[in-house]
Amino acid sequence: MKQILVTGGTGYIGSHTAVELQHKSYEVIVADNLSNSSLDVLDGIEQITGKRPLFEQIDFAKDQACRDFFAKYPNIEAIIHFAAYKAVGESMEQPIKYYRNNLLGLMNILEAMSHHGIKHLVFSSSATVYGQPELLPASEKAPFQPATSPYGNTKQISEEIIQDCLQADPQLSAIALRYFNPIGAHASALIGELPLGVPNNLVPFITQTAIGIRGKLKVFGTDYNTPDGTAIRDYIHVVDLAKAHVYAIERLLNNQFQTPFEFFNLGTGKGRSVLEIIQCFERVSGVKLPYELVGRRPGDVEQVWADTELANRVLGWSAQSSLEETLLSAWNWEKNYRAKNQ
Numbered sequence: 568m569k570q571i572l573v574t575g576g577t578g579y580i581g582s583h584t585a586v587e588l589q590h591k592s593y594e595v596i597v598a599d600n601l602s603n604s605s606l607d608v609l610d611g612i613e614q615i616t617g618k619r620p621l622f623e624q625i626d627f628a629k630d631q632a633c634r635d636f637f638a639k640y641p642n643i644e645a646i647i648h649f650a651a652y653k654a655v656g657e658s659m660e661q662p663i664k665y666y667r668n669n670l671l672g673l674m675n676i677l678e679a680m681s682h683h684g685i686k687h688l689v690f691s692s693s694a695t696v697y698g699q700p701e702l703l704p705a706s707e708k709a710p711f712q713p714a715t716s717p718y719g720n721t722k723q724i725s726e727e728i729i730q731d732c733l734q735a736d737p738q739l740s741a742i743a744l745r746y747f748n749p750i751g752a753h754a755s756a757l758i759g760e761l762p763l764g765v766p767n768n769l770v771p772f773i774t775q776t777a778i779g780i781r782g783k784l785k786v787f788g789t790d791y792n793t794p795d796g797t798a799i800r801d802y803i804h805v806v807d808l809a810k811a812h813v814y815a816i817e818r819l820l821n822n823q824f825q826t827p828f829e830f831f832n833l834g835t836g837k838g839r840s841v842l843e844i845i846q847c848f849e850r851v852s853g854v855k856l857p858y859e860l861v862g863r864r865p866g867d868v869e870q871v872w873a874d875t876e877l878a879n880r881v882l883g884w885s886a887q888s889s890l891e892e893t894l895l896s897a898w899n900w901e902k903n904y905r906a907k908n909q
């Protein structure tokens with residue numbers, strides 16, 4: 568059994584990826600500082616897969632803790648590095664918190680990889696690196712746009728840091744996966760997205776409104792240059808996204824990569840407007856969503872969706888779930904979680 572380290576493994580995407588790795592018989596070490604997730608997630612992973620992953624509570628931004636961790640686990644073959652802060656608005660208010668955590672964590676991990684001969688890294692990147700692309704769909708060749716938030720900047724800088732480290736150490740190889748908008752939850756409704764406080768993202772806000780925790784959804788911006796005036800994104804089922812990480816890990820472990828650093832967009836290739844998401848959610852849930860149309864949210868791009876050709880052809884992966892089943896999974900998770908935690 569090959570051992571894979573999943574940093575941020577109790578988080579939203581990390582936990583779904585741990586499940587997919589265990590389905591493929593990898594031995595998973597979940598490592599997380601639990602700053603934005605809880606140990607209960609391990610129960611969910613265990614219930615789904617029949618196996619509890621190894622777990623360590625650790626902050627990879629702390630040098631000594633990171634060194635101790637890798638000394639304790641000498642058999643790691645590859646790392647999927649999710650552990651990072653991800654709230655765009657918070658990063659504007661507390662930029663140092665973002666640069667410190669997201670960049671130090673990555674640098675400590677890269678240093679440990681060279682030191683311990685761990686060759687392969689899959690890195691959680693983001694479509695945010697493209698900003699508002701000039702051409703749609705956004706391909707991996709689209710140039711980086713100046714980041715609109717410190718969070719986005721950490722993703723751009725992280726890709727550059729990885730590039731430099733790969734040049735310095737020819738043993739290393741890495742794949743950056745650039746996520747579009749991950750939504751939904753595992754079909755079992757045992758793991759899912761659990762934002763702390765008021766959700767920033769559209770789908771958790773929708774499900775929390777539908778269940779009665781939030782009064783009304785605000786639709787940010789109705790004057791965009793799009794068919795219905797609301798902003799367009801590429802919403803992808805988190806389980807499809809998680810599966811792509813297994814493809815990336817296998818590509819690295821089997822030395823199938825063409826260059827030491829590869830980049831793939833993870834999206835569906837379809838753009839949906841905010842109003843389309845609301846309508847689809849109402850249809851699948853049977854719940855009428857109270858919402859109001861308000862002004863644009865600062866920092867939002869107008870429209871972006873993925874060119875998935877490279878991921879389809881080279882990685883051999885494509886998103887499978889329909890928007891209906893994806894939104895239904897988000898709704899089932901919300902209902903199940905609230906029923907259990909009343």
Ligand code: UFG
Nearest residue numbers: 693694695767768769770772785786787798800841864867
């Ligand atoms: N939106 C609303 N109302 C809400 C929340 C969101 O109308 O209450 C709209 C936003 O204005 C946007 C769309 O829904 O048009 C999607 O917003 P999200 O916050 O769900 O997602 P973003 O596209 O803004 O953010 C995502 C990731 C970030 C990443 C960013 C850019 O969550 O991590 O894409 O790639 F940085």
